Amino acid sequence: MDLADVDYDLPPERIAQRPVEPRDAARLLVDEGPGAAPRHLTVADLPSLVGPGDVIVVNDTRVLPARLLLRKPTGGEVEVLLLEPSREGWEALVRPSRKVRPGTVLSAADGADDLQVEVGEDLGEGRRRIRLIGARDEMSAIERHGRVPLPPYIHEALDDPERYQTVYADRPASVAAPTAGLHLTPRVLDACVEAGARIERVELVVGIGTFRPITAEKVEDHVMHAETYRVPAETVAACEGAQRVVAIGTTTVRALESAAATGELEGRTEIFIHGDHPWRTVDLMLTNFHVPRSSLLVMIESFVGRRWRGLYETALEEGYRFLSFGDAMLLRRGGRS
Structure with missing residues (x-):
């Protein structure tokens, strides 16, 4: 795959500088699969999209004031x-x-x-x-x-540094937030459980492997830096018995797919998800809109195929906000072409 295959034009004014309030008011572009028009909801609507048999997995790492x-x-x-x-x-x-x-x-x-x-x-x-x-x-x-290290494309200081932490953040270790999780609130999580879904946790310590840009012209030549992960045995069991596994964010995906690929529930992973990755665990992914030409966008291309481009074009046309403090999308695995 050429790096240009995961490039797109992102106007600077579409990069969100501040998170929306309340958290769950962020817009949610819901992917309905190949050939179907996406729906436009908000993260507060997530409980209506899950039900019995669904396991929602979050990355509970906390950002270190690094x-x-x-x-x-x-x-x-x-x-x-x-x-x-x-x-x-x-x-x-x-x-x-x-x-x-x-x-x-x-x-x-x-x-x-x-x-x-x-x-x-x-x-x-x-x-x-x-x-x-x-x-x-x-x-x-x-x-x-220390100060919380915001991404370089964020040019405004946060009034409240906790706004760059998820509501379920636990052990301080990461240098960047698992940003899809920034949209979730106790109200949304409780409502998902009431709808019949189960909430499980993993930890992937977000480091340079996640945000390091791709510089190779051929995507396959990119080398990921290792990051530490931990997937509790109860999370593995829940996912194995799930009707659908809903991963909150790309870092959660990396932890789950690393454990599934190696059988190791903790350690360091250099997994680079691209192309025809043999998806083993994740069925749905809630994720933000990513930087052009990034390993995260490469993962999205592997998950949904070329239709990522149409979804991104729709989001740009409809005024969605992009990157870490931007809006989100709920993707369905499959449909590569």
Whole structure:
């Protein structure tokens, strides 16, 4: 597949800068399958679209305030984006990486003395090995000094950082939100259960693998970075006995399909879902509208085939909002052509 096959024109004004309020007021483009016109609902209508035998699976990862604003001893500003912990400290994106030599100790930009970061070896692609020093409790220091890292196409600060967290977020670990889940509310989830559906959880720690752009001209040449996942045994059992599995977001899809493909319920996954992927678990996917030429859009193409383009064209014509704070769609698997 050529990368151009998952390209489309996204006008900048269609990129949502703020989430809609309330959460479940986001519009929902409901895919009715090949040859059928989609329906235009809202996320609040999701309970009317599920019923007995359906299992709804969410990714309950929580976004870590992973963006650290620091200074070099010379006073130069440096931004560190924590990606994931390692045995040697953390893997992080450092900007500007080339101007920070190994061994440089960075201090908090606000002058606080309880957080220092020692920058280590270059891991490529702007990634560096770093260590947090001078903090008795690393996570507490990160929570105090870090900021929630919004996507680069979001140019407005959030009044409430919790708006970039799902209502069921649990363990802080991710550097980006599983954005489809941002639309869900306790009211919607409770109504889905009342309709007969079952709610289950997985964890996929969202990292560079999810948001790293595709640079290869041939999609198949793209290499995913590994991300940590965990699928509880009860979630697997529920999905195996389900009439339909409804995955909330592409990260939930990655966790479920990784477990199904390998039989491993936790670990690290480099799964790249594209083309004729042998779908094993997911029947319906609730997801946002994705960046052109991205691995997420490649996954959508694998899930519904070429009709993704018609759905996106309809969404653009009908004024839907795109990307992380935008509206959503409910897709039915099948119909590749």
